[in-house]
Amino acid sequence: MMPPEFGATPWGRAWGRTVEPTSMARPNPLLPRARTLARNTTTVVVAGVGHVEAEVTVSGQVCRVRIDLPLWPDETQAEAGRLIAGAMAEHRGLVAGDLPDTLEVDLTQHAISIAVPPEARRGECTCRARTRPCVHILATIYALAQLVDERPALAVELRSTPTKTTVTADPGWVALSDLDPAGFYGD
Template sequence: MIAEHGVTAWGHAWLRTVEPTRVTRPNPSLPRARNLARGDGITDLTMAPGLLTAGSGQYRVRIEIPLWPAEPAALAAKLLADLPPSLVLGDLPDSLAAELRAHDIDIAPPPEELTPHCDCRDRRPLCVHVLAALYALVQAVDERPALAVELRGVTATTTDPDWIPVSELSVAGFYG
């Protein structure tokens, strides 16, 4: 079976936030949360440094994510600066994730460090809607690994010197 969540080292780190390995019993909400994330159950997924917001049906989810402290953030920024610009346009090598872990820098925080808020009546902090939003985040991080470090407060994107915005292209000259 092909994994659909956590296929990159970056997404896998965030998947461990949703599915921690140190649990003593399975979470019965996880299959429903995966189905919500897999289908159209999560809408308006918005990410900013330290914050994830999403909609899940009639409920709004807001998850505050702790930023890296100054020292880990500086080290992560230095490691990112050493990468070629073409790699930092959204895709990050898994070797960088391994290097961060080697320096004891957690790519994703443990679940107890998140501050989730949901409009639903479930009393658990990680209700099915919050879990679904986190699964959607894992998918987004798998597609664009730079989100993993941007959520923790380090800018990972640079502009490629060879990149030209489409709006600046002359249609006549391009198709001419």
Template sequence: MPDNEFGYTAWGMDWVRLAEPLRTTRPDPLLPRARSIARNGGVHTEIDGTAVRASIHRGSQASITYLELAPLSPETITAITTRIPTDTVELGDDTHVSLRAAGITVAPTLHLTDCSCTARTPRCLHLLATCYALARQIDENPWLALDLQGYHSSTAEQSPTNETPVPRWTPITSLDPATFFGVAT
């Protein structure tokens, strides 16, 4: 049995570091409760590409937490592809170490977070519990760490013509009210 129930692989520890950054100067009082929620199955995740939607149930309260991760750059994906053999079934800690030794960072970067709770802070209890739950899932399947950052989706597409990502929102000023609703004047 590993000493730490979350992040006992190098891949999962990257996710634990989102909840427990090394640069903190004081203990976070939310961490024990977040670990307890994740440990007791209170986090149910739905993964869609680089986005994670988590439903957290604690007592009579329920919250929805949304995480979106920054995708890996095409250069990073190419560098990872050259260092991981195509017939690799399971990623071990040695692969993580070799990628870091080559200067390739595979640690996740949060692009967007949102939670339906009333805390209104970027690091609420539900976000931390989601990070712990994902760390546990990644400990079981390290490929998920790369998939959440768009590794397999981008290697399957390989479309160099579409360099710019599709914008997430459409500015309201870019819409023409005369033609938007299809009403001819």
């Protein structure tokens, strides 16, 4: 069985559930098109503290999407920081940007939401669709779920201020951007 394309990890799944909640009375007819757009034409330009920006191209037209996300309150950030520090101490050697899946369970048990439900986020799109969220906003959330699957630490970064809750990289790893290509192999 192949893993799901959107939400292969608990971190991405949390974001996927915001567009595909199990409590839906009927399926949203925009979701198949949104998944196709996320798969083929959505480029997340910025995903950082409190917002996501993307460009979704449909029939040569680029729609710009911005989704603003509320940050965790100070107490929540402090509790998340404590849980993250404990989980990272237990799982030394993780690749930079990765988080243990058990941390998602711990955060959920402490009522710390990873993903932002539709009613708590604000999405804007340059399209003319009257329905909100439009297919472009939904595609952006699917693309975000994929990014979070690839780098779970992004789920925490989206909701917290950098000084309050940080996910530290393994000290044995060096970011490629920190290396000087000219001197990497010596003289």
